Amino acid sequence: MKSKLRTGMMALAAAGALTVSSCGFGGSGDSGEEGGASTLDLLVPSYSDGTKALWEGVIEDFEAANEDISVNLQVESWENLESVLQTKIQAGEAPDIYNGGAFSAFADEGLLYPANEVASEETIADFQESFAENEMLDGTQYGLPLIASVRALFYNQDLFDAAGIQAPPTTWDELHAAAQEISATGVPGYGMPLGSEEAQGESLIWFAGNGGGFGDESEITVNTPENLEAAEFMKKMISDGVTQPDPGATQRTPMINVFAQGQIGMVYALPQTVGQIKEENPDLNYGIASVPTNSGEPSTLGVADRLMAFKNDEDKQEAIKAFMDFFYAEDNYVDWVETEGFLPTTKSGSEAMGSDESLKPFLDMLPTAEFYPTTNPAWNAADGAFKSLMGQLEDQDAQTVLEQIQSKADAA
The missing domain is CATH 3.40.190.10 (Periplasmic binding protein-like II)
Incomplete structure (x- = not known):
């Protein structure tokens, strides 16, 4: 959508x-x-x-x-x-x-x-x-x-039940553990879209979940300790095999479509996804929860x-x-x-x-929303860099990827 x-x-x-x-x-x-x-x-x-x-x-x-x-x-x-x-x-x-x-x-x-x-x-x-x-x-x-x-965590309740997961995760460690349990059943535990459609959105959800972000009207801040820790955890999710295959080529819209058909355990999605599921697969047994963060404190895109x-x-x-x-x-x-x-x-x-x-x-998450720094003239360059480079997290270390994106923003 x-x-x-x-x-x-x-x-x-x-x-x-x-x-x-x-x-x-x-x-x-x-x-x-x-x-x-x-x-x-x-x-x-x-x-x-x-x-x-x-x-x-x-x-x-x-x-x-x-x-x-x-x-x-x-x-x-x-x-x-x-x-x-x-x-x-x-x-x-x-x-x-x-x-x-x-x-x-x-x-x-x-x-x-x-x-x-x-x-x-x-x-x-x-x-x-x-x-x-x-x-x-x-x-x-x-x-x-x-x-x-804003984004929230959509989760498949039937897959949770099959994996013995009692409640939706509130922290990154809980998210990883739940995704690991679901993946063991043969279904990807967590959907991570790092393709060109919205790599910047997925990234900001994770960065903000560790107290980071993309900066403000005066400075684009990508390569920071908070963002690096978040990117390293994202890479851990990929390396441990708890996401769908090839996150770097995965686009958000088709990924959410796959979730709506019951084939992914958890994704971050939009309020409109509720209507999409009602129309396309009304029998899907799912729930919605706040975005898990490193500390458990609420934050979202x-x-x-x-x-x-x-x-x-x-x-x-x-x-x-x-x-x-x-x-x-x-x-x-x-x-x-x-x-x-x-x-x-x-x-x-x-x-x-x-x-x-x-x-x-x-x-409930509206007061904690974090935004793209669209008032910064360099944001367009940073946005494009995320879309073209963040997917390389599959194959490169997190520090290198963030340095490349920061360099594109600084050049702008």
């Missing part, structure tokens, strides 16, 4: 920011301001067949409650979204509100409102701290986290999309703020997130959705 969450718009953002600087940034050609009325342009991607109708419902209710504000909605596919945004920027017609990925280049050029200027204190305070911090550049929050996804507001016309600032506060009100926001099948980025949303047992492990 192709994830619709995007965090890799850095190249577009940089190009768009340069274009804006050179042509003069004047905002929408038609401000729509007459007699105190405001017209907001909203550009969003399509997450599902129902995305357009969802936004139309939000807009209808918002306009009914705010008769002096209207909203022009434009929905684009993810494939077209970035080129549409670039065209609008080049024409001096950036949307007032945009749902997209990386924001740092826009913010660095001074093109975005800080979040606290287009949302109330109550709205800002309701975001999970880990997600709010991910929307910051130089200490200022610009994005309003829209939807979230987090991914988020966001809303951001361009500084087109200062007369629209209050209208943008009214829309943001309306959308993130608990009832409106939770309905939108639930319908799209994602996780909420707000504390109130997590509380409201907490009764769904299939989502609870994901919701």
Whole structure:
């Protein structure tokens, strides 16, 4: 299943920011301001067949409650979204509100409102701290986290029972032992996808599980003691034969498909995997648990999309703020997130959705989510290096692999 969450718009953002600087940034050609009325342009991607109708419902209710504000909605596919945004920027017609990925280049050029200027204190305070911090550049929050996804451990209960495993693992040692027991039955105990699709995601799950990570907006940190210890344990899993064959060539999506058919003991997967299993193999006897870490303290990979507001016309600032506060009100926001099948980025949303047992492990891990350092210009190079080099962990020592990836990041 192709994830619709995007965090890799850095190249577009940089190009768009340069274009804006050179042509003069004047905002929408038609401000729509007459007699105190405001017209907001909203550009969003399509997450599902129902995305357009969802936004139309939000807009209808918002306009009914705010008769002096209207909203022009434009929905684009993810494939077209970035080129549409670039065209609008080049024409001096950036949307007032945009749902997209990386924001740092826009913010660095001074093109975005800080979040606290287009949302109330109550709205800002309701975001999970880990997600709010991910929307910051130089200490200022610009994005309003829209939807979230984190990884959890999916495990095959029937394979657990056959191997005599009493409970899902909470530490790396327990994960290794459980995978070893399952592998002894003839089924791979743990699925480790280090192919080009998402080697960076698998790696960050393990690195964060040892207090490591990929760095921040100012520095990419791959070759660190914490990450090295994690990579060495990953290699131990491979060398001890408790993973599927050839992890370096394994892609996440087909691997999860194999789990859904009952042929792998444990994998890290997404909230959407619940729906996939329900549709493809509803009889699968499985469970969901928190990600095992070295110490047992919770940590996981987090991914988020966001809303951001361009500084087109200062007369629209209050209208943008009214829309943001309306959308993130608990009832409106939770309905939108639930319908799209994602996780909420707000504390109130997590509380409201907490009764769904299939989502609870994901919701519990939201506060501990670790993110890709997408605000760092060198992240694209590091991301590519992970995808092309991390799979070599099968044949090379962990130190060498991390040094190679760090070198690619430093060169960027």
